[in-house]
Amino acid sequence: GAAGAARGAALAAAALTALALAVAAWRRARPVREVLFFPSRPCCIEALLAEAAEPGAPARPCPCPLPSGDTALSRLVRRLLSARRSLDLCLFSFSCPQLARAVQLLHRRGVRVRLVTDAQFMGLHGSQIGRLRHAGIQVRHDQHSGYMHHKFAIVDRRMLITGSLNWTTQAIQNNRENVLVVEDAEYVKAFQDEFERIWEEYNPANYSFFPERR
Amino acid sequence: GAAGAARGAALAAAALTALALAVAAWRRARPVREVLFFPSRPCCIEALLAEAAEPGAPARPCPCPLPSGDTALSRLVRRLLSARRSLDLCLFSFSCPQLARAVQLLHRRGVRVRLVTDAQFMGLHGSQIGRLRHAGIQVRHDQHSGYMHHKFAIVDRRMLITGSLNWTTQAIQNNRENVLVVEDAEYVKAFQDEFERIWEEYNPANYSFFPERR
Numbered sequence: 001g002a003a004g005a006a007r008g009a010a011l012a013a014a015a016l017t018a019l020a021l022a023v024a025a026w027r028r029a030r031p032v033r034e035v036l037f038f039p040s041r042p043c044c045i046e047a048l049l050a051e052a053a054e055p056g057a058p059a060r061p062c063p064c065p066l067p068s069g070d071t072a073l074s075r076l077v078r079r080l081l082s083a084r085r086s087l088d089l090c091l092f093s094f095s096c097p098q099l100a101r102a103v104q105l106l107h108r109r110g111v112r113v114r115l116v117t118d119a120q121f122m123g124l125h126g127s128q129i130g131r132l133r134h135a136g137i138q139v140r141h142d143q144h145s146g147y148m149h150h151k152f153a154i155v156d157r158r159m160l161i162t163g164s165l166n167w168t169t170q171a172i173q174n175n176r177e178n179v180l181v182v183e184d185a186e187y188v189k190a191f192q193d194e195f196e197r198i199w200e201e202y203n204p205a206n207y208s209f210f211p212e213r214r
Numbered sequence: 215g216a217a218g219a220a221r222g223a224a225l226a227a228a229a230l231t232a233l234a235l236a237v238a239a240w241r242r243a244r245p246v247r248e249v250l251f252f253p254s255r256p257c258c259i260e261a262l263l264a265e266a267a268e269p270g271a272p273a274r275p276c277p278c279p280l281p282s283g284d285t286a287l288s289r290l291v292r293r294l295l296s297a298r299r300s301l302d303l304c305l306f307s308f309s310c311p312q313l314a315r316a317v318q319l320l321h322r323r324g325v326r327v328r329l330v331t332d333a334q335f336m337g338l339h340g341s342q343i344g345r346l347r348h349a350g351i352q353v354r355h356d357q358h359s360g361y362m363h364h365k366f367a368i369v370d371r372r373m374l375i376t377g378s379l380n381w382t383t384q385a386i387q388n389n390r391e392n393v394l395v396v397e398d399a400e401y402v403k404a405f406q407d408e409f410e411r412i413w414e415e416y417n418p419a420n421y422s423f424f425p426e427r428r
Contacts, residue, residue: 146388
């Protein structure tokens with residue numbers, strides 16, 4: 001009868017809800033595994049930055065001529081902007097203004113950003129290091145010969161972003177590059193430990209004023 | 215009695231054998247997950263090369279003064295030498311003679327080696343590309359502006375070796391670098407597909423003799 005049909009519909013609805021909840025939980029629990037290949041099409045990341053700065057605010061269209069599609073760059077920015085507590089950066093060169101804006105935004109939002117970079121590249125034209133330091137972000141660099149050639153980021157001590165890509169617009173738009181996104185405790189721990197080692201070693205309190213010859 | 219004790223000992227031995235077999239199977243089945251950090255201490259890899267060239271042959275001590283210990287470089291060489299069928303290399307720069315010898319050895323042993331590299335770096339002083347080509351290894355390079363900046367290797371379409379490290383002695387001995395070793399079908403497939411795309415794109419049959427301006 002009608003009562004039976006209603007009960008059947010209610011049961012079906014409950015089953016669907018349970019299924020949806022299970023899928024959502026599985027999605028949340030499933031570790032991120034992603035590979036990004038470059039070059040990336042140039043794209044506008046204003047909408048991503050605006051949403052990260054003020055979640056839920058009405059979108060304002062950006063006047064720039066770039067498309068705001070799904071690109072390797074926009075995916076990289078999304079992963080970075082997912083940081084809630086900490087962002088540890090270990091970057092040979094960092095001159096891409098778009099990525100610098102994403103990092104600054106996280107810093108303003110209260111995420112603890114630490115940045116290690118290469119002494120020989122940080123002063124080059126276009127480097128974003130000075131700007132990030134001005135914004136109050138802690139930066140340390142080596143004082144040795146040999147390059148600090150890593151290009152990795154760790155989000156919330158949980159997600160590793162690493163590859164061949166230097167954070168320069170030239171590399172993003174023109175080079176063949178790869179970036180792995182790995183949410184795996186074993187790999188993350190190895191890189192987090194390496195970060196902490198370098199962070200301590202590059203502590204300005206340890207600087208010698210008679211550095212080894214380059 | 216004695217018969218019971220003998221039966222007990224036989225059972226124990228059988229159990230231990232089963233356990234040892236299970237551990238060996240688990241070891242074989244367990245995917246490789248490794249992170250190598252550089253700089254690496256300089257080391258002698260002659261023993262590794264000799265063992266790979268002639269497995270089981272009596273070790274001849276190398277007259278060189280370098281230690282032959284467990285280093286990031288020796289681990290990288292070991293992973294490469296584990297190739298049995300194929301080695302696909304996608305390397306921005308390749309000037310390290312030790313790694314070139316390992317690759318040549320694999321080629322001589324019948325492993326199918328393919329190498330993609332960057333046109334602007336392959337001709338530099340110290341590059342091993344010419345030597346590898348002379349040895350009969352297939353090499354392809356880009357004809358574009360922008361760098362072919364990848365630094366990865368795929369062993370037997372099964373194990374991905376990727377990171378920040380260019381295959382130069384300078385980088386191995388002096389730089390802060392990372393290399394991930396990942397035996398994971400999802401990551402390997404992404405890089406294998408990228409390799410095949412580049413390999414086809416750089417097919418000399420497609421060269422234009424009026425390349426775009428650099």
